[in-house]
Amino acid sequence: MRLGLRVFFGFFLIAGLSAVLLLKVFLAEVKPSVREVMEDLMVDTAHLLAEVATDELASGAPAPDGRLAAQLQRYAKRDVDVAIWGVRKQSLSLRIYVTDANGRVVLDSDQPSAVGKDYSQWRDVALTLRGDYGARASRYSGDDRSTILVVAAPVLKDGRTLGVVSVAKPVASVQAFIDRAERRVFWAGAALLATSLVVGVGVTLWLVASVRRLRRFAQQAQAGQAQTLPAVPGELGDLAVAMDDMRRRLEGREQLEHDVRALTHELKSPLAALRASGELLQDELPAADRQRFAAQVLDQTARLQTLVERVLALSQLEVQVGLGERRRIALVDWVEGQLDRQAPRLQQKDLNIVWMLREDVAVDADTALLELALGNVLVNAIDFAPAGSTLELGVSATPTTVRLALRDHGPGVPPAGFAQLGKRFFSTARPGSLVKGSGLGLAIARRVAELHGGRLAFEAAEPGLRVTLILPR
Numbered sequence: 001m002r003l004g005l006r007v008f009f010g011f012f013l014i015a016g017l018s019a020v021l022l023l024k025v026f027l028a029e030v031k032p033s034v035r036e037v038m039e040d041l042m043v044d045t046a047h048l049l050a051e052v053a054t055d056e057l058a059s060g061a062p063a064p065d066g067r068l069a070a071q072l073q074r075y076a077k078r079d080v081d082v083a084i085w086g087v088r089k090q091s092l093s094l095r096i097y098v099t100d101a102n103g104r105v106v107l108d109s110d111q112p113s114a115v116g117k118d119y120s121q122w123r124d125v126a127l128t129l130r131g132d133y134g135a136r137a138s139r140y141s142g143d144d145r146s147t148i149l150v151v152a153a154p155v156l157k158d159g160r161t162l163g164v165v166s167v168a169k170p171v172a173s174v175q176a177f178i179d180r181a182e183r184r185v186f187w188a189g190a191a192l193l194a195t196s197l198v199v200g201v202g203v204t205l206w207l208v209a210s211v212r213r214l215r216r217f218a219q220q221a222q223a224g225q226a227q228t229l230p231a232v233p234g235e236l237g238d239l240a241v242a243m244d245d246m247r248r249r250l251e252g253r254e255q256l257e258h259d260v261r262a263l264t265h266e267l268k269s270p271l272a273a274l275r276a277s278g279e280l281l282q283d284e285l286p287a288a289d290r291q292r293f294a295a296q297v298l299d300q301t302a303r304l305q306t307l308v309e310r311v312l313a314l315s316q317l318e319v320q321v322g323l324g325e326r327r328r329i330a331l332v333d334w335v336e337g338q339l340d341r342q343a344p345r346l347q348q349k350d351l352n353i354v355w356m357l358r359e360d361v362a363v364d365a366d367t368a369l370l371e372l373a374l375g376n377v378l379v380n381a382i383d384f385a386p387a388g389s390t391l392e393l394g395v396s397a398t399p400t401t402v403r404l405a406l407r408d409h410g411p412g413v414p415p416a417g418f419a420q421l422g423k424r425f426f427s428t429a430r431p432g433s434l435v436k437g438s439g440l441g442l443a444i445a446r447r448v449a450e451l452h453g454g455r456l457a458f459e460a461a462e463p464g465l466r467v468t469l470i471l472p473r
Contacts, residue, residue: 015196019189030181034174039135039151042167045094046153050165053098053107057155057162061106062098064115072096072109087180093173098155099125100163119166124152128164147171210236218243323366323451330362331395331402338371342378350388356405357394363402363471365452373448376441377406377467384410384465392466401454402473407466413458421458445469 052071056062062069081090098107103120119125128134134152152166213230217240230240277293285293339346339353346353381391385408392407413421421442445467446456454471 015200016193019193019196030185031178034178034181035149035171038169038171038174039149042149042151042169043153046151046165046167049096049167050153050155053155053165054157054162057098057100057106058157061100068098069107072107076109076111084177087176093169095168096165097168098163098165101129101161103129103164106163122150124150124166125164128152128154129161131161134164134166145172145175214240214243324368326364326366328362328364329367330360331404332358332360334367334370335374335393335395335404338374338378342375342382345379345382346391349382349385351382351385352390354390354392355394356392357396359396361395361397361402361473363473365471369448369451373445373469374404376444377469380441381406381408381410381465381467384408386410397473400473402471403468404471405466405468407461407464409461409464412460412463412465415460442467 053062053068056066056068075092075094075096078092080092081088083089094109096107096109097105097114097119099119100106103118103122103125105114105117105119108114120129123136124134126134131154136150138148138150140146140148148168148170150166150168152164154164155162210230214236217230231237277296281290281293281297378391385391389409392405394403394405396403396405423443442456449456449469449471452471454469457468457470459466459468
């Protein structure tokens with residue numbers, strides 16, 4: 001079962017059971033609560049009537065046509081039509097009967113009258129005559145609606161019990177209130193259950209959506225795709241941050257392993273050449289061969305030194321956060337100065353510099369880093385340019401950027417290799433040789449551009465490659 005269904009069913013089970021149990025408890029409490037309120041009011045009524053009947057009982061048995069009997073008869077005949085909180089009441093349902101000190105009925109508002117009957121064994125009368133609280137509930141059929149609740153109060157005079165006033169009321173007279181309360185509780189419980197289900201669906205959808213975002217983030221990280229950290233609140237957000245930290249560490253570890261393998265591969269060739277030359281130099285050799293092998297040792301040593309220096313430079317650039325001291329330079333004049341430093345290399349391969357664009361622009365830059373970037377781009381172009389060819393330079397500007405472009409007329413880069421350009425340890429073979437560079441030069445230039453807030457762009461020039469350093473203006 002999927003996570004969303006498990007969460008939803010779990011929430012539904014908890015909310016549903018809770019709502020059903022609460023509904024059952026409320027419904028079970030409605031009827032007793034109404035009866036308790038009714039009994040409380042009947043106690044007040046019984047004691048009030050007991051005070052009214054005191055004088056008549058004190059003077060003897062009330063006459064059938066006496067004042068109290070007449071009042072009870074008029075009460076029974078009163079017309080009533082009132083709306084009580086939406087429920088209409090159109091009849092008076094209290095039955096009032098009075099018994100003497102022996103439990104014999106002397107007055108009764110009901111018809112047919114029970115006057116003369118012995119009620120001394122009835123619970124309400126017997127308990128009251130004994131000095132206790134007298135009440136009873138009598139059911140006259142199997143239906144609970146036939147129950148009649150009776151509450152009694154003693155008629156007292158000078159500490160003597162003259163008789164008992166009993167007030168009886170059928171439960172059916174308040175059944176409409178009970179039914180209405182049960183309906184309201186039922187529909188309120190149903191609304192609570194429906195609301196709980198809606199909330200459960202919402203919480204489930206939110207949770208599932210958050211988990212799916214985390215899953216998609218993990219899947220993209222596993223596939224090596226670029227992604228942003230999902231903004232998820234709470235513990236899931238903490239989990240996303242932890243996953244991203246783990247991803248970064250794993251990527252750093254993979255990159256480190258890749259770099260170590262690439263560096264090891266780059267070191268193999270010069271070390272093998274040094275070992276071979278060293279072994280040959282141990283033997284007796286003609287002077288010319290000895291000179292040739294010694295030169296090879298120096299060349300390979302220089303190659304190793306350049307490799308180590310570039311690795312260190314790139315490592316420092318990758319951990320660097322901002323730029324050092326910036327100053328504003330006229331870009332064309334500054335590039336001319338850098339070309340003078342590379343004059344020996346250019347002359348060695350008989351390369352000519354041709355300016356294609358010389359716009360007079362200035363840029364704020366860390367000149368030390370910019371010199372490192374341009375130097376590596378120039379060296380890369382010189383290595384790949386055919387002897388006697390030209391290098392094309394251009395300085396131009398847009399409203400927001402400054403562009404320094406350098407093109408060689410070498411073999412260029414295969415289309416499949418463009419995505420790898422600028423990555424460390426990626427390089428193609430030099431013209432006329434199977435020897436590859438370290439690929440660190442363009443990686444250094446790209447990192448310098450990034451530190452300046454720019455980028456390094458590559459374009460096939462046919463023939464050759466055009467490398468453009470783009471800096472913010």
